[in-house]
Amino acid sequence: MALIVQKYGGSSVGSTDKIKGVAERVLNTHKQGNQMIVVLSAMSGETDRLVELALAMQEIPDQREMDMLIATGEQVSIALFAMAIKNLGYDAVSLLADQVAIHTDTMHTKARIQEIDAVRIKKHLDNGKIVVIAGFQGVTDNGDITTLGRGGSDTTAVALAAAMQADACEIFTDVEGIYTADPGICAKAKKIDYISYDEMLELASLGAKVLDIRSVGLAKRFGVPVHVRSTFSNNTGTWVVREDKIMESMLVSGITYSKNEARITIKQVPDQPGIAAKIFLPISDAGILVDMIIQNTDDGHLTDMTFTVLRRDYDQAMKILHKVAKEINAKTVTGDKDIAKISIVGVGMRNHPGIASTMFQILAKEGVNMMMVSTSEIKVSCVIAEKYTELAVRALHDAFALDKENVPLEEDE
Amino acid sequence: MALIVQKYGGSSVGSTDKIKGVAERVLNTHKQGNQMIVVLSAMSGETDRLVELALAMQEIPDQREMDMLIATGEQVSIALFAMAIKNLGYDAVSLLADQVAIHTDTMHTKARIQEIDAVRIKKHLDNGKIVVIAGFQGVTDNGDITTLGRGGSDTTAVALAAAMQADACEIFTDVEGIYTADPGICAKAKKIDYISYDEMLELASLGAKVLDIRSVGLAKRFGVPVHVRSTFSNNTGTWVVREDKIMESMLVSGITYSKNEARITIKQVPDQPGIAAKIFLPISDAGILVDMIIQNTDDGHLTDMTFTVLRRDYDQAMKILHKVAKEINAKTVTGDKDIAKISIVGVGMRNHPGIASTMFQILAKEGVNMMMVSTSEIKVSCVIAEKYTELAVRALHDAFALDKENVPLEEDE
Numbered sequence: 053m054a055l056i057v058q059k060y061g062g063s064s065v066g067s068t069d070k071i072k073g074v075a076e077r078v079l080n081t082h083k084q085g086n087q088m089i090v091v092l093s094a095m096s097g098e099t100d101r102l103v104e105l106a107l108a109m110q111e112i113p114d115q116r117e118m119d120m121l122i123a124t125g126e127q128v129s130i131a132l133f134a135m136a137i138k139n140l141g142y143d144a145v146s147l148l149a150d151q152v153a154i155h156t157d158t159m160h161t162k163a164r165i166q167e168i169d170a171v172r173i174k175k176h177l178d179n180g181k182i183v184v185i186a187g188f189q190g191v192t193d194n195g196d197i198t199t200l201g202r203g204g205s206d207t208t209a210v211a212l213a214a215a216m217q218a219d220a221c222e223i224f225t226d227v228e229g230i231y232t233a234d235p236g237i238c239a240k241a242k243k244i245d246y247i248s249y250d251e252m253l254e255l256a257s258l259g260a261k262v263l264d265i266r267s268v269g270l271a272k273r274f275g276v277p278v279h280v281r282s283t284f285s286n287n288t289g290t291w292v293v294r295e296d297k298i299m300e301s302m303l304v305s306g307i308t309y310s311k312n313e314a315r316i317t318i319k320q321v322p323d324q325p326g327i328a329a330k331i332f333l334p335i336s337d338a339g340i341l342v343d344m345i346i347q348n349t350d351d352g353h354l355t356d357m358t359f360t361v362l363r364r365d366y367d368q369a370m371k372i373l374h375k376v377a378k379e380i381n382a383k384t385v386t387g388d389k390d391i392a393k394i395s396i397v398g399v400g401m402r403n404h405p406g407i408a409s410t411m412f413q414i415l416a417k418e419g420v421n422m423m424m425v426s427t428s429e430i431k432v433s434c435v436i437a438e439k440y441t442e443l444a445v446r447a448l449h450d451a452f453a454l455d456k457e458n459v460p461l462e463e464d465e
Numbered sequence: 466m467a468l469i470v471q472k473y474g475g476s477s478v479g480s481t482d483k484i485k486g487v488a489e490r491v492l493n494t495h496k497q498g499n500q501m502i503v504v505l506s507a508m509s510g511e512t513d514r515l516v517e518l519a520l521a522m523q524e525i526p527d528q529r530e531m532d533m534l535i536a537t538g539e540q541v542s543i544a545l546f547a548m549a550i551k552n553l554g555y556d557a558v559s560l561l562a563d564q565v566a567i568h569t570d571t572m573h574t575k576a577r578i579q580e581i582d583a584v585r586i587k588k589h590l591d592n593g594k595i596v597v598i599a600g601f602q603g604v605t606d607n608g609d610i611t612t613l614g615r616g617g618s619d620t621t622a623v624a625l626a627a628a629m630q631a632d633a634c635e636i637f638t639d640v641e642g643i644y645t646a647d648p649g650i651c652a653k654a655k656k657i658d659y660i661s662y663d664e665m666l667e668l669a670s671l672g673a674k675v676l677d678i679r680s681v682g683l684a685k686r687f688g689v690p691v692h693v694r695s696t697f698s699n700n701t702g703t704w705v706v707r708e709d710k711i712m713e714s715m716l717v718s719g720i721t722y723s724k725n726e727a728r729i730t731i732k733q734v735p736d737q738p739g740i741a742a743k744i745f746l747p748i749s750d751a752g753i754l755v756d757m758i759i760q761n762t763d764d765g766h767l768t769d770m771t772f773t774v775l776r777r778d779y780d781q782a783m784k785i786l787h788k789v790a791k792e793i794n795a796k797t798v799t800g801d802k803d804i805a806k807i808s809i810v811g812v813g814m815r816n817h818p819g820i821a822s823t824m825f826q827i828l829a830k831e832g833v834n835m836m837m838v839s840t841s842e843i844k845v846s847c848v849i850a851e852k853y854t855e856l857a858v859r860a861l862h863d864a865f866a867l868d869k870e871n872v873p874l875e876e877d878e
Contacts, residue, residue, distance in 0.1 A: 068521035102541070108481035109548035117551070120559050121544035124537035128515070131534035135522035138530070146533050150563070151608050195564050 054219040055087045055177070059187060059209035062096035063226050064283040065129050071095075074224075074283065075136035078182060082142065087177045089216065091187040091209040092133055094125025115160035119189070119199045123149075126186035126205075134184050144182040147172065149189040149197070154208065156190030156198045163190050163198035165207065165270075168215035185212065203264030210267040214274035221271065222279040225262055229280050229289030230255065232454035233307040237442040240455040244305060245288070248295040251305045254397040254431045258308045268292065295399055303400035303407065304452040309441050310393045313343060314366040315423065317358040318373060320383035330380055331357060334372050340365040344393075344426045344435065358424060360435065363389055391423065392441040395433040396448060408432045414451045420444050467632040468500045468590070472600060472622035475509035476639050477696040478542050484508075487637075487696065488549035491595060495555065500590045502629065504600040504622040505546055507538025528573035532602070532612045536562075539599035539618075547597050557595040560585065562602040562610070567621065569603030569611045576603050576611035578620065578683075581628035598625065616677030623680040627687035634684070635692040636676060642693050642702030643668065643675055645867035646720040650855040653868040657718060658701070661708040664718045667810040667844045671721045681705065708812055716813035716820065717865040722854050723806045726756060727779040728836065729772060731786060733796035736768040743793055744770060747785050753778040757806075757839045757848065767796075771837060773848065776802055804836065805854040808846040809861060821845045827864045833857050 058078060065071050082088045102122045106113040113121075130146035137144035149156075152172060156163035176183045187205025190198045200207050206223055213221035228243050230252070235241040247255075249272035256265035263280055271278045271292060281289025321327055328347075335342060345359040361369045366389055373385045401407040408425075411432050415422060420443065424435040436444060449455065471491060478484050495501045515535045519526040526534075543559035550557035562569075565585060569576035589596045600618025603611045613620050619636055626634035641656050643665070648654040660668075662685035669678035676693055684691045684705060694702025734740055741760075748755060758772040774782045779802055786798045807828075814820040821838075824845050828835060833856065837848040849857060862868065 068518060071522065105481060105541070105545055106548060109484065109545050110552040113548050114551050117544045117547045117559055120547075120561075121541060124540050127537050127540075128518070128534060131530045132518055132522050134530045134533075135519060135526050138527050139523040146530055148533075148610075 053085050053087060055089070055216060056081060057089045057091065057209050057213040057216070057218045057221045058224060059091040059205055059222070060093065060224045060283060061205065061226075062093040062099070064224055065092055065133065066096035068132065071129070071132050072136050072139075075133060075140060077283070079137065079140055079142055082182060088182045089173065089177070089212055089218065090133065090182060090184045091205055091212060092126060092129040092184065093187050093205040094122075095129055098125040098128065116196060119160045119163075119197050122199060123186070123189045123197045126188055130184045130186050134182075137182050137184070142182060143180060144184055145176050146184040146186070147176075148186050149208075150191035150195065152185060154190040154211070156192060156200070158192045158194070158196070158198065160196075160198055162201040163192075165190055165200070165211045168211055170215055173212075173216060200266075203266070206264035206267035207270060210270045210274075210276050210278060213276045213278075214270065218276070220279055221276050222281060223263060223267075224281060224283040226283065227262060228282045228285065228287055230262055230292075230306065232305070233445050233449050234309070238307075238446050238449050240446075240449055242455050244290050246291050246293060246298045247305055248298060248399050249292060250295065250430055251397050251399055252292045254395070254428070255306055255308050258310060258393070258395040258397065258431070258433065263292070302398055302454075303404060304396045304398040304454065305400075306397050307445055307448050307452075307454065308395050308397065309445055310395075311438060311441065312363050313360045313391060313393055313435075314363045314387060314389040315358060315360050315391050315435060316366075316369060316373060316385065316387045317356060318377055318382045318385050319356050320354040321357055322381055323353055323355040327355075327380060328357070331373070331376055334376055335361070335369055338365075338368060338372060340369050340372075344424050344433070346424050360391075360393070360424070390438040391435050392438045392444075393433050393435050394441065394444050394448070395431050396452065397431045399430050401432070402429055410451070411448065414447050415444060418443055418447045466498050466500060468502070468629060469494060470502045470504065470622050470626040470629070470631045470634045471637060472504040472618055472635070473506065473637045473696060474618065474639075475506040475512070477637055478505055478546065479509035481545065484542070484545050485549050485552075488546060488553060490696070492550065492553055492555055495595060501595045502586065502590070502625055502631065503546065503595060503597045504618055504625060505539060505542040505597065506600050506618040507535075508542055511538040511541065529609060532573050532576075532610050535612060536599070536602045536610045539601055543597045543599050547595075550595050550597070555595060556593060557597055558589050559597040559599070560589075561599050562621075563604035563608065565598060567603040567624070569605060569613070571605045571607070571609070571611070573609075573611055575614040576605075578603055578613070578624045581624055583628055586625075586629060613679075616679070619677035619680035620683060623683045623687075623689050623691060626689045626691075627683065631689070633692055634689050635694060636680075637694060637696040638675055639696065640675060641695045641698065641700055643705075643719065645718070646858050646862050647722070651720075651859050651862050653859075653862055655868050657703050659704050659706060659711045660718055661711060661812055662705060663708065663843055664810050664812055665705045667808070667841070668719055668721050671723060671806070671808040671810065671844070671846065676705070715811055715867075716817060717809045717811040717867065718813075719810050720858055720861050720865075720867065721808050721810065722858055723808075724851060724854065725776050726773045726804060726806055726848075727776045727800060727802040728804050728848060729774065729779070729782060729786060729798065729800045731770045731790055731795045731798050733767040734770055735794055736766055740768075740793060741770070744786070744789055747789055748774070748782055751778075751781060751785060753782050753785075757837050757846070759837055773804075773806070773837070803851040804848050805851045805857075806846050806848050807854065807857050807861070808844050809865065810844040812843050814845070815842055823864065824861065827860050828857060831856055831860050 134144040134146040187208040233241040278292040547557040547559040600621040646654040691705040
């Protein structure tokens with residue numbers, strides 16, 4: 053008998069009929085002799101509806117009260133789902149975060165899970181019940197309701213799987229798994245069968261939206277095997293597991309892109325010690341994250357600083373920087389919103405330093421100019437003009453033969 | 466500085482604009498130097514919406530899960546309301562039943578309050594906060610959510626007022642208070658300024674819908690002064706208080722009617738010991754409440770039994786009784802759904818035995834036949850044909866001069 057955690061997102065429980073369908077699906081796994089913990093999100097559209105109500109009350113809604121409000125979305129889902137299970141003749145019990153309890157810190161609207169009590173869940177499981185738990189929420193030591201931020205239900209599911217030492221954590225979504233590239237722009241994209249936590253972390257942080265990045269970090273820390281799969285089929289999806297569980301690593305596992313960033317350059321900055329702090333401190337003080345940074349020194353006295361920020365922060369960053377540029381006697385500030393970041397990810401490239409240059413060659417051959425580059429142990433990212441995004445993804449996908457069957461590294465050499 | 470509990474029903478908080486209006490109203494009382502506890506119902510329509518979702522899952526929804534589901538309605542109201550107060554520059558905190566905590570028994574969908582902790586509320590009040598509490602709900606010793614049944618928010622408010630030793634409990638509703646009769650059918654109906662708990666209990670049980678009967682019983686037990694008044698005006702409403710606080714009692718305080726009942730007669734029942742149990746046990750086993758019972762003995766051997774049940778239970782009761790009649794050799798079962806129960810209520814009639822006969826005379830003068838009569842110390846109820854309801858209410862209202870200014874009993878004699 054295995055213990056399985058299954059998480060269903062908002063679109064999977066978006067109507068009473070869909071909830072009934074999910075209930076049957078959960079029962080199928082239960083009937084095979086498995087203990088089941090089900091984590092649910094709010095019905096699709098519900099969280100947005102509640103946020104709209106809040107915005108009608110306060111321009112910037114109080115965060116504690118916001119959590120009190122939007123936590124009702126998952127509460128509705130789990131109650132309806134438990135009814136659906138009971139209607140099919142099986143026993144179920146719904147539990148809120150404070151009933152479990154799922155303890156978090158007090159950072160309302162973006163709380164972090166600190167500890168999960170296993171006792172109450174275990175008791176219900178031992179009584180043969182399907183335990184249905186509200187995703188996305190937690191409780192502080194004070195008894196206040198918190199929420200974990202968008203995508204938080206994934207984190208709830210993985211954290212529960214870790215706390216309960218579950219055999220697997222299945223994340224049900226509206227796609228078949230993790231793909232070698234976005235199938236929407238790359239027809240040859242192939243579902244990945246196995247991927248390592250580290251690769252998934254890179255993919256999630258680089259724009260793949262299937263799995264919340266925090267949940268991947270948690271899964272890695274506790275070694276929780278995560279199965280990302282479709283609510284609407286019975287196909288095996290993608291297993292996110294420890295690297296040593298994957299028999300055959302690929303040189304490159306996936307290609308991802310992000311159109312959420314913008315590039316800013318400050319030209320002819322006097323190159324003095326402490327100048328970088330003068331530029332980036334006001335930016336971080338405004339809560340703006342800086343991703344890639346490049347510094348080109350001309351002649352030892354003047355330097356150009358280029359970096360990327362999220363596109364939604366672009367206008368605010370430009371405003372701040374125009375002020376800063378004056379103070380530090382820089383020449384100009386220029387910016388560009390029409391960029392994309394293309395990344396290739398794969399644990400195989402750890403021992404293959406040539407991967408980055410292969411990527412550069414392929415882009416050059418397609419006439420795509422690279423504006424910025426950054427690398428980590430298992431990824432290479434390039435900033436290019438946004439209009440080349442689809443072309444670049446397809447060219448790289450072909451070049452690294454991601455549409456071919458998994459081939460061990462040795463043979464690839 | 467007084468401590469005031471105010472309860473607003475679903476129609477008072479039925480939209481974000483209405484919630485804002487209520488927030489201003491609460492602040493007006495707060496600014497006069499009062500500590501405030503606000504109890505809210507779900508936004509109007511919300512509970513019905515949730516019940517509909519539940520019925521889509523299960524024909525008879527599981528009661529624990531039903532409570533989990535519908536408790537979200539009040540949770541949304543209190544979060545939005547706390548935001549509205551904060552938006553006006555004052556401090557507020559919303560609390561769920563389990564956060565207070567409001568302890569109840571485990572009778573899901575109709576739980577009873579057992580105890581309320583005052584500590585957390587008191588701490589917030591002492592910090593100058595307006596404390597906003599979800600009506601209608603409680604928590605079991607197990608941590609499960611319960612609800613108190615329809616009208617339960619009134620009970621929450623009165624119970625909180627008792628537990629916190631509040632100076633007053635104000636129930637805001639969409640009418641101006643308690644009337645001497647339904648203004649919809651009796652144009653001369655007058656708002657009552659003061660009414661005793663016992664009279665209010667009779668009025669509530671006899672069909673007046675303004676105040677939930679359980680809350681009146683609770684208010685009586687703990688001596689909580691209850692002020693029933695309108696959300697949409699600043700007028701004084703009706704104070705429900707201890708009898709000795711009312712200077713001038715009226716002979717008759719109010720006239721009420723109910724069209725919710727039906728009458729059933731079993732004819733020519735063999736008059737043996739234990740025969741009543743044989744008739745009423747199957748009825749009560751089916752969860753059907755019997756109100757008035759009349760037994761007419763003909764000749765010592767055969768008797769007619771007449772009684773009333775709620776109209777919605779009529780068909781089920783008739784089915785059961787046809788079966789019972791056969792078993793006990795009764796002749797026939799007849800029934801009548803087109804009846805109404807007209808009642809006059811007043812503590813003054815305790816010492817005035819003539820009130821009932823005055824009522825009978827008035828009805829007779831109008832040509833209204835009385836089918837059944839029942840009396841208590843402070844009320845007389847008559848069952849009449851439904852079509853005479855409005856006529857009877859108006860005639861009695863005139864006869865007992867309820868449209869005149871409050872007149873002491875002595876002068877009335």
